[in-house]
Amino acid sequence: MSVTTHYTTLGLVPSAAPEVVRAAYKALALIYHPDKTSSLAAEERASHAAVFREVQEAYDVLRNPALKAAYDAELEPHRNAIEKTRSTYQRHPSTRSTTKPQSTPPRKRSVKLTTPEEKATLRAKARQSLDHLREKRVERDIADAQLDIHGLRDMVHIWEQLIEENMSDPAMRAHCAIRVHEYQNKIADREQQHQEWLSKMATAKQKPSSSPQKHRETPDAPRKASASSQGASLSCSSASRLQVPRSSRVPSSQPTHNSSEQRARDRVRADAERVRAAEVAARSEARAMDKAQREAPKQAHLDSKAAAVRAEKEKQKAKAQAQAQKEADRVAKARAKAGAAPLGTVGASVSSQSKNLAPLRASVVDATPSKSARTSSGKSCGICGSEHATFREWRMCQSKAPVDPRADDQAFLHTVRLQGTSC
Incomplete structure (x- = not known):
């Protein structure tokens, strides 16, 4: 068993x-x-x-x-x-049975390894297996x-x-x-x-220094020192009066621990937000650079078109100026050929008088009778259109008209020629 x-x-x-x-x-x-x-x-x-x-x-x-x-x-x-x-x-069951006949000789028992050398060998093999x-x-x-x-x-x-x-x-x-x-x-x-x-991550990276802060001495330093000493004595006395048992002060550590954890979480959140803001700024900068790279060819094309338009305008302006100068030269040549004074000079006002005499000359020419009219009318006045019997009547008719003396002389000569031809 x-x-x-x-x-x-x-x-x-x-x-x-x-x-x-x-x-x-x-x-x-x-x-x-x-x-x-x-x-x-x-x-x-x-x-x-x-x-x-x-x-x-x-x-x-x-x-x-x-x-x-x-x-x-x-x-x-x-x-x-x-x-x-x-x-x-x-x-083996065959070794325990003695009544059953055996066709083969019984198997010998294995000899136990009890020598120190064999035990050392087994120990070495076990250690090798442990090392493996x-x-x-x-x-x-x-x-x-x-x-x-x-x-x-x-x-x-x-x-x-x-x-x-x-x-x-x-x-x-x-x-x-x-x-x-x-x-x-x-x-x-x-x-x-x-x-x-x-x-x-929750702990502060820099510990506040415990050394007292030094202040610049002022004239009223003793008074401030005395006031601070009095305040310290008052605070100590009030603290001694407000002392409470330790059992009642123990739970106050929990809010402090919670506040430290809250500050740690706030710091972690602030770091995360700062990293996120940096990533957003980097992405916006990358987008701005990408946009600038895309807009650069368009802006260059627009600049080239604007330059071409400006050049065309300058060309048209120069062409207009050349045409105006050509027209001015032509007018000056025509005036010089007609014997008129150049524009902008003192004698150029005569042209206005000639312009005023042009209608009178046209009326005199219109008043001049043609050959057929001369054959039909005979002695007709150029002013009133009627015939005068004598030269004196014609002179009186001419004196009534407010005409230029030179035009009157020319008309008179023309009338004399007509009368001479008719005679």
Whole structure:
């Protein structure tokens, strides 16, 4: 009959570490705890409850170092019997049977390695396996350092699922529980680092200096000093009168802590707003530069068009000035050819008189009878249009008209010529 100990109940060896004991207990509690077996039948719940009681009892003893040492001391005298019982039940069935005929000779038992050299060899192999496990753990820690806290929580969930898949194998179940425990410790370390970072961010960067501030001495310094000393004495006396028990002053630390946290949050918010404002300014500056780069070709095109328009206007203005100068030269040549004085001189006023005489000359020419009229009318006056019998009548008619003497002379000469031709 096999001997059951607390170590066999938890599936551990006597040299298991406290972390391994705790992990094995958690793995078994996930299976046999009454809260986990509420959906099973009554018989199965009873059997699971009995197993959980044994597991709880074993864990209560092995988690306490003093109780564990006492249990190991009590178990030491029976260890040889336990080993003998194990070897007996682990022996091949053919060695225990003596009545059955054997076709082959019985197998010899293996000789135990009890020499010091062989023990040293086994110890070296065990150390090599431990070193290999340490190297694997270092590699695993380096790989896990690249994960964030959410990735570590996912790994905890994965190893918990592996625990449920390896319920029939206590060793694998304990190994998975150890992995879960390692990842839980890593998550706790990450959270502690985050809390430390927050506390550092909440503290002030520069501590106020405790040295007293020096003031410039003034003529009324003694009076101020005396007034300050009196104020200090009054404050001390009032403070001594207003002293309260320490129990009543303890809760006042909570508002101070809350106010410091509020100031820390305000500083963090102000830093975030300052960073956000800097980002907005950088984005606006980038947009302005981009817009300036886009608008530069358009502005250059508009400037070139404006320059072309200005050049065309100057060209048209120069052309108009040249045409006006040409017209002025033509008029000057025509006046010079007609014998008139140039414009802007003293003799140019004669042209106005000539302009005034032009209608009179036209009337004289109109009054001059044509050849057919001369043949029909004979002696007709150019002023009144009637015929005069004598030169005296004609002279009197001409004297009544307010005409220029030179035009009158010309008309008179013309009339004389006409009369001479008629005679």
